[in-house]
Each structure stands twice: as C-alpha cells, then as structure tokens.
Amino acid sequence: MNHRPVHLAVLTAAGLVLAGCGTGSSASSEPELKVTGAYMPAPPTGDLAAGFFVVSNSGGADTLTSVTSRLAGDVTLHSTKDGVMEEEKSFTVPPDGRLDFETGGNHLMFEKLTHKPEQGEKVSVQLHFAKSGTVTVEMPVKSPTYTPETGH
Amino acid sequence: MRKKTLAAAALLAAAAFTLSACGSGDGGDKPIAVVSAESGSDKAATVLDQPFEKPDLVLTDTHGKKYDLRAQTKGRPTLIYFGYTHCPDVCPLTMNNLAVAKKQVEQDKQLTPAQKESLRIVFVTTDPDRDTPSALGAWLKGIDPDVVGLTGDFATVQAGARTVGISIEPPKKEKDGKIVSFHGTQVIAFSPKTDAGYVVYGEDATVDDYTKDLPKIIKGENP
Numbered sequence: 578m579n580h581r582p583v584h585l586a587v588l589t590a591a592g593l594v595l596a597g598c599g600t601g602s603s604a605s606s607e608p609e610l611k612v613t614g615a616y617m618p619a620p621p622t623g624d625l626a627a628g629f630f631v632v633s634n635s636g637g638a639d640t641l642t643s644v645t646s647r648l649a650g651d652v653t654l655h656s657t658k659d660g661v662m663e664e665e666k667s668f669t670v671p672p673d674g675r676l677d678f679e680t681g682g683n684h685l686m687f688e689k690l691t692h693k694p695e696q697g698e699k700v701s702v703q704l705h706f707a708k709s710g711t712v713t714v715e716m717p718v719k720s721p722t723y724t725p726e727t728g729h
Numbered sequence: 730m731r732k733k734t735l736a737a738a739a740l741l742a743a744a745a746f747t748l749s750a751c752g753s754g755d756g757g758d759k760p761i762a763v764v765s766a767e768s769g770s771d772k773a774a775t776v777l778d779q780p781f782e783k784p785d786l787v788l789t790d791t792h793g794k795k796y797d798l799r800a801q802t803k804g805r806p807t808l809i810y811f812g813y814t815h816c817p818d819v820c821p822l823t824m825n826n827l828a829v830a831k832k833q834v835e836q837d838k839q840l841t842p843a844q845k846e847s848l849r850i851v852f853v854t855t856d857p858d859r860d861t862p863s864a865l866g867a868w869l870k871g872i873d874p875d876v877v878g879l880t881g882d883f884a885t886v887q888a889g890a891r892t893v894g895i896s897i898e899p900p901k902k903e904k905d906g907k908i909v910s911f912h913g914t915q916v917i918a919f920s921p922k923t924d925a926g927y928v929v930y931g932e933d934a935t936v937d938d939y940t941k942d943l944p945k946i947i948k949g950e951n952p
Contacts, residue, residue: 618821618822620871621814621821621824621825621869621870621872622814622867624814625815626817657818657819662818662910663909664903664909680818680819680822681818681819681932684817684818686817721821721825721829721872722822722825722826722935724822727935727936727937729936
C-alpha cells in the first residue's frame with residue numbers, strides 16, 4: 578500500500594537535486610512561459626465559474642498580474658488555504674518552476690458571466706504577465722466532475 | 730492505517746527538503762505535493778471508530794419548508810456536505826461527484842429500487858445570507874434537483890457542523906465589500922441502520938470512490 582508514495586517521493590527529491598544544481602544561472606534571465614492543462618469545469622449556474630491551468634517557466638521569474646475574458650465582467654485570482662478562499666492581487670511564477678492553478682488550491686473565479694458556459698465550449702482567457710505580456714489561452718469547458726487526475 | 734501512511738509521507742517530505750538543500754529555492758512546494766499524492770492514493774473513505782450522532786438540525790429547504798434532518802432522514806443512508814453556492818471550485822465539484830456517483834449507482838442491479846430510492850444527499854449552506862431557499866434551489870438544479878438543500882440561521886448551521894467535527898466560520902466582509910465564506914472539507918455518510926455518521930470523505934474523493942462505496946453505504950456496511 579505504501580509503495581507508490583515512496584517512489585513518488587524519491588523521484589521528487591531526485592528531481593529537485595537535478596533542478597537545483599543545474600540551472601541556478603537563469604534567475605535573472607527572461608521568463609519563458611508555457612501554459613498547459615487549462616480547463617473550466619461546467620458550472621451549475623451562469624453566476625460564476627472557476628478556471629484552472631499550469632504555467633511552466635523555463636526562464637527567470639515573472640508575475641501573473643491579472644486575467645481577463647470576454648466571458649466575464651470580472652475575473653479574480655484566488656488561493657485556498659485550509660478550505661478558506663482568499664483573493665490575491667498577483668501570483669509569482671518562480672524561475673525554472675511552475676505556478677499551479679488546481680482544484681482545492683489556486684483558482685480563477687469568473688463572475689458577471691455573459692452566459693452559462695456549457696461542456697464542449699471553449700472560453701478565450703487572457704493571462705497578463707508583468708514581463709511576458711499577455712498569453713491567450715483557449716480554455717475548454719469540461720464536465721463538472723473533471724479533474725486532470727481522473728481525466729473525466 | 731491512514732495515520733501511519735501520512736506520518737510516512739511527512740518523513741519522506743522531510744527527506745525531500747534535506748536533499749533539495751542545494752536546490753533552486755522553490756523546493757518548498759514539492760513536499761506538499763508528496764503528501765497530497767500520498768493521501769490521494771490512499772483509500773478515500775475513513776471509517777470512524779467513534780461515529781458521529783446525526784446533527785440535530787431543523788432548517789429550511791429549497792421550497793421554503795421546514796426540514797428536520799433527524800426526522801426526515803431517519804433510517805435512510807444520508808450524505809451530508811457543508812458548503813456554499815458562491816464557491817466556484819470545491820463545493821460544486823464535491824456535490825457533482827456525489828450526484829454523478831448516485832446516478833451510476835442507480836444502474837446497480839444488486840440494489841433494489843427501494844434501496845436506491847432511500848439515499849439522501851444533503852447540502853447545508855455555510856453562507857445562509859446569500860444562499861436563500863431559491864438561490865440554493867437554482868444552484869442545486871444545475872447539479873441534481875434531488876439533493877436536499879438546507880439554509881437557515883448561521884449559528885444553528887455552525888453548531889450542527891461542529892457536532893460532526895466540521896469547523897466553519899461565519900462569512901466575513903472584506904474591505905472592498907467582497908464576502909469571503911467558508912466550506913467544510915468533508916462529506917459525512919450516515920448509516921441507515923444506526924443513523925450515525927460512520928464514514929468520512931476528504932476533498933480528494935472522486936466520482937469513482939463514491940460510486941464504489943455508495944452501494945455499501947446504502948446497506949449500512951463499511952466501504
């Protein structure tokens with residue numbers, strides 16, 4: 578029963594050592610961002626919706642300063658700690674690291690929606706970064722129970 | 730069992746910290762990932778040695794009618810979650826997981842129609858000011874209209890939640906006028922045999938976890 582976590586931990590630790598010792602020089606370089614895994618779970622009503630994605634960075638640090646979308650009059654950034662949702666002004670994208678927006682943790686909150694997003698739709702979302710400028714993401718609307726772990 | 734494995738994960742997390750001493754400084758994220766991977770790979774259900782009594786909650790349902798939780802769910806398998814509708818992430822995910830699992834269990838040929846019909850899913854709001862009966866009804870309609878949605882006095886909800894080990898704070902207003910609310914992190918399953926809350930699920934429980942366990946819970950058995 579304990580086998581799988583043990584492997585995970587060992588691999589993670591090994592990954593850290595390699596990452597830590599190999600790439601120390603890029604901290605002052607330009608950020609190189611890649612946004613993956615974006616999705617919006619189909620919401621129960623047209624009042625509000627959440628959005629998730631991962632920003633991978635193979636360069637220097639950057640900051641996610643705001644998010645906009647035609648779907649919503651208002652998009653805010655939130656973190657969740659111990660079941661408590663807090664609005665955040667910005668999120669740091671660490672150098673040679675990643676910024677995760679995932680269920681139970683950080684999430685985007687879309688309010689004042691133009692309509693109720695339905696599964697299968699794509700929502701155009703603009704992520705605004707301090708250094709990298711604007712990155713547009715086509716965020717697919719997935720089933721209400723979708724998570725990247727289960728894949729459905 | 731779960732306690733033991735979490736302790737092991739903590740040890741491994743500590744080891745990851747040590748090893749990353751020469752790292753890039755963002756290693757702080759990683760041990761947390763190890764712990765959550767650990768609990769995610771464990772069994773979703775925690776069967777309680779000391780079951781909870783069903784909370785003595787008399788509230789208002791989505792039709793504006795009085796709902797006495799103990800009286801109206803007596804002898805029925807019942808799942809209870811404390812959350813609020815102005816919650817984009819965990820609350821709808823949790824409720825949808827339960828709703829989809831319930832639909833799948835409706836296809837289960839091992840259960841009688843009466844057994845399937847006996848299941849009650851109850852959503853109790855932690856934000857009763859905003860979650861009026863009609864707001865709650867509209868939100869649950871988008872998930873599963875059969876879910877019982879309850880609202881009422883916050884102090885009553887908070888006291889009821891506390892009796893099943895769920896601590897919630899009243900919604901607070903931020904400086905900019907935005908309201909921050911709090912949701913529980915667990916779903917509690919009550920047995921039709923004893924009416925006691927004997928199984929707890931964390932936030933990471935999936936549709937598959939609930940689909941697998943619900944037939945047992947419907948019969949009052951341990952998942």
